[in-house]
Amino acid sequence: MNRGMALDVVRLMAHLGHRRFAVVGHDRGALVAFRTAMDHPDLVSHLVVMDSLPVIEHLERTDATFAQAWWHWWFLGQTDKPAERVICADPRAWYSTPEPDAMGASNHADLWAALQNPAVVHGMCEDYRTGLDIDRAHDEADRAARRQIGCPVLLLEAAGDDLDIHGDPAAIWAPWLARPLTHRVISSGHHQAEQAPGAVAEALLGFLTPS
Numbered sequence: 545m546n547r548g549m550a551l552d553v554v555r556l557m558a559h560l561g562h563r564r565f566a567v568v569g570h571d572r573g574a575l576v577a578f579r580t581a582m583d584h585p586d587l588v589s590h591l592v593v594m595d596s597l598p599v600i601e602h603l604e605r606t607d608a609t610f611a612q613a614w615w616h617w618w619f620l621g622q623t624d625k626p627a628e629r630v631i632c633a634d635p636r637a638w639y640s641t642p643e644p645d646a647m648g649a650s651n652h653a654d655l656w657a658a659l660q661n662p663a664v665v666h667g668m669c670e671d672y673r674t675g676l677d678i679d680r681a682h683d684e685a686d687r688a689a690r691r692q693i694g695c696p697v698l699l700l701e702a703a704g705d706d707l708d709i710h711g712d713p714a715a716i717w718a719p720w721l722a723r724p725l726t727h728r729v730i731s732s733g734h735h736q737a738e739q740a741p742g743a744v745a746e747a748l749l750g751f752l753t754p755s
Contacts, residue, residue: 572596582691590751605710621669622673698748
């Protein structure tokens with residue numbers, strides 16, 4: 545799925561007239577950003593990943609601690625007993641989102657409209673299912689072929705999140721990159737852009753603005 549969404553990114557940017565561009569993603573979106581830079585190195589000038597590691601790095605380090613803390617990966621990824629019916633029966637029991645004043649009332653309303661849409665819930669579950677299957681296989685193939693991201697890469701890590709559940713995330717990213725990683729910690733919880741927009745904007749502008 546990440547490969548298909550990466551191609552959507554490339555096609556959209558071409559439609560908008562951009563031959564070369566930077567790509568930024570958060571969490572699951574960072575997996576798409578990573579795949580865009582890996583599959584289309586001639587098009588991506590800079591990559592920013594926020595609170596994310598290559599999916600294979602999580603799966604190969606899975607232990608009881610990770611399974612307990614990140615249980616939603618396995619819940620949403622089930623196919624024999626799909627999560628959609630359970631989630632759609634009581635959406636507000638399943639989601640933890642920033643408060644309206646943290647992300648803006650209209651943004652908050654849009655988010656909750658999406659979270660209560662069965663088609664959106666199905667798409668979310670399908671994303672996790674492919675993460676345990678085809679997306680992992682794509683990462684395995686890249687690693688076996690010793691492919692690396694060639695463009696500059698910035699990792700934004702939320703101080704209040706648990707991206708370090710497997711150890712130093714910068715060290716885990718290093719073998720995937722042809723250049724040294726720029727690593728910055730943002731003082732926020734998981735929702736960096738909503739909880740610390742100024743710090744995120746400053747980090748992005750500092751990294752993406754030509755010197």
